[in-house]
Amino acid sequence: MPELKTIITADEIQAKVSELAGKIREHYSGRDLLLIGVLKGSIHFLSDLARQLDPTTEIDFVQVSSYGPGNSSSGVVRIKKDLDINIEGRHVLVVEDILDTGLTLTHLRELFATRKPASLQVVTLLQKPTALQHGGRAEYVGFDIPDEFVVGYGLDYAERYRNLPYVAVLRE
Ligand code: PRP
Numbered sequence: 475m476p477e478l479k480t481i482i483t484a485d486e487i488q489a490k491v492s493e494l495a496g497k498i499r500e501h502y503s504g505r506d507l508l509l510i511g512v513l514k515g516s517i518h519f520l521s522d523l524a525r526q527l528d529p530t531t532e533i534d535f536v537q538v539s540s541y542g543p544g545n546s547s548s549g550v551v552r553i554k555k556d557l558d559i560n561i562e563g564r565h566v567l568v569v570e571d572i573l574d575t576g577l578t579l580t581h582l583r584e585l586f587a588t589r590k591p592a593s594l595q596v597v598t599l600l601q602k603p604t605a606l607q608h609g610g611r612a613e614y615v616g617f618d619i620p621d622e623f624v625v626g627y628g629l630d631y632a633e634r635y636r637n638l639p640y641v642a643v644l645r646e
Pocket residue numbers: 512513514515516538539540546570571572573574575576577578579605610629630
């Protein structure tokens with residue numbers, strides 16, 4: 475059986491979500507915000523975060539997949555599900571569960587920029603050191619974590635463990 479070692483508890487996550495929501499409410503005060511969740515990993519984070527933001531906040535989703543030799547670090551990103559909402563002139567906040575290599579975010583920033591939003595920021599719950607080396611950059615970061623394989627709170631291993639309320643390192 476794989477071993478799960480909790481590195482961020484459910485309480486720590488919820489406290490961080492509240493802290494991030496406070497900063498986001500302050501920044502977007504008086505502006506019409508559009509949240510874009512990156513499927514599937516962002517589901518719990520987006521859900522918890524959105525419920526602490528202004529009730530007029532809109533939500534949309536995008537889904538991408540990355541391919542590459544070995545791991546995804548030098549791969550290409552393909553859109554599996556595009557946005558439903560036109561983001562031109564909108565204040566957009568992309569919601570990610572994790573920046574790993576940073577490839578997904580770099581691609582999404584480039585793609586969304588071509589659609590001329592009024593502003594584009596990113597919030598990620600987790601960030602690995604590699605993401606920064608590849609230019610992955612988020613305006614709001616929950617936790618910096620070491621370069622280990624983590625699951626829970628949206629993050630999966632072969633589609634399992636997304637439903638854990640905490641984040642854990644998975645070891646075979
Ligand atoms: C994960 C995660 C991010 C991306 C980050 O998604 O949710 O979107 O990888 O990795 P990167 O920084 O190396 O690009 P994944 O492709 O595993 O899909 P999932 O969210 O559906 O599990």
